[in-house]
Amino acid sequence: MLCAFANQDVSMLLSRIAPVYRRDVPRVALFALLIGASAAALIDHPGYTDAFYYYNAAQRMANGLGMTDANIWTYIGAPAGLPIPSHLYWQPLSSIIAFGGLSLFGIHFGAAQIAFLPLYALIAVLSYALGALLGKSRRVAWLAALLTIFSGYYFPYWFTTSTIAPFGAFGALSLLSMGIGRKRRAWAWFILSGACAALAHLTRSDGLLLLIVMLIVALWRTPLRSGVPMALAGALAYTALMAPWWLRTLALTGTPLPVGGLETAFMRSYDEIANYPPQISLSHFLDWGLENILESRLRALGINLMRFVGEQGMIVLVPLMLLSAWRKRMEPILSGFLLYAPLLFGLMTLVFALPGARGGLFHSGAALLPFWAALGAVGLQDVLIEAAQQRRWRLSQAKIVFGGALAAWAISLSLMVFANKRADWNHSGAFYQALSLPSEAIAMINDPPALYYFTGIMSVVLPNAPPSSISDLAARYGVTHVVLDRNHTKPMETLWRRQDVPFFLDHLYYDGKVRIYRVRTQGASREVN
Known part of the structure; x- marks a missing residue:
């Protein structure tokens, strides 16, 4: 419903520039839907941990099991026993969207994919709108839309059950709406911006940054009589x-915000996300020493710069979009974007350095893609005029030659990335199906969501702890x-090398790629999954 409302608002805005833009909006959306449907049909499985997790939760909801998890991928905030309440750490909207698809079209991955396609179309429309607003050219608007539809390293992720499409769509719409609201001093646009910021926050915890940016955009150097109503x-x-989700989280955990989110800022390595006991503290982080802390931030800076160039700028787009961003820096419509982009980069580099470099910047950066695409298209136009x-x-x-070359590069890069990801994702189930674990087993494994998706077997994550911790986890979760x-x-x-194996583990299998042990004792009760 909100997507339809957003499309209507953007169409109304474009219609005031020229009627031809309004006619183009459904064409852009339809083209994106055709590309998205074709690509989605070629992807058989969610593909990676996050996407498996969100799909599994949606599937359990569709099967009448409520918002529950049959697997644990982090012990932070996880209660004893399986299943547990879902989305105690990650946010729920991707699963809710997938659940909508499963409810309408049947319980299979393809049905979940369908629910994400309108968001992909919305992102393309937003990019077209930005191209039209900033470039005052239909050619620029179409190029911006194409650069978002064929978005390089992001391309395959629009079509799986991840946070990329919802955060990209709602985050970008929030940023655009607050910019338009600031330009027009219109509080109604801030209603849309705030609603979309909430939907982005319901997708990813760092969506809270959008609310902060929105309040700054509303109040900074703005008369109180207009700034305060916009902010409110x-x-x-x-x-x-957000309130209903806060109440649910409060009832389950005693706090309205997800458990453990801030703790990831104090990780020494990303493996600590699987610590058991789940302890990540500021004192432990400071004991690491200033040299290691600075080195980790410099490493994150290098990785995130490469991610920015490759993922958000598709390499060749970077100088064009940065040039255009500088020239358009006083444009009110870009006020939210120009604040959010550096804040996000800094947050994912200096504060949440390890999760940021691991993929946090990639996922949250999806909200920036329509802006970068539009700025890149405008930058190309300006350079060609000069x-x-x-x-x-x-x-x-x-314009035809260079615009066509840029579009061809984006399409080629997108198809190359898509082909590689498709091959990996479509064959990701062979490993888990070949394990041949008993259907009643509860496993301990690297990727519990993937195991559950392919086999229906409950599991917990392999801990970042000594093998002796397995005994406690077996008693807590019934690990077999x-x-x-x-x-x-x-x-x-040592357990991988079969050295100093604890007495409660019996070796079952090894083939050079996988090793399996059976746990002699188990304590936790198990519900039907």
């Missing part, structure tokens, strides 16, 4: 949508089998 309108819309004046080029011909592969945590190295 946005905050009230945000709160109205070059044509200096070199006496035929401007119309240059331990599965190790080469990507195990460091404390489990």
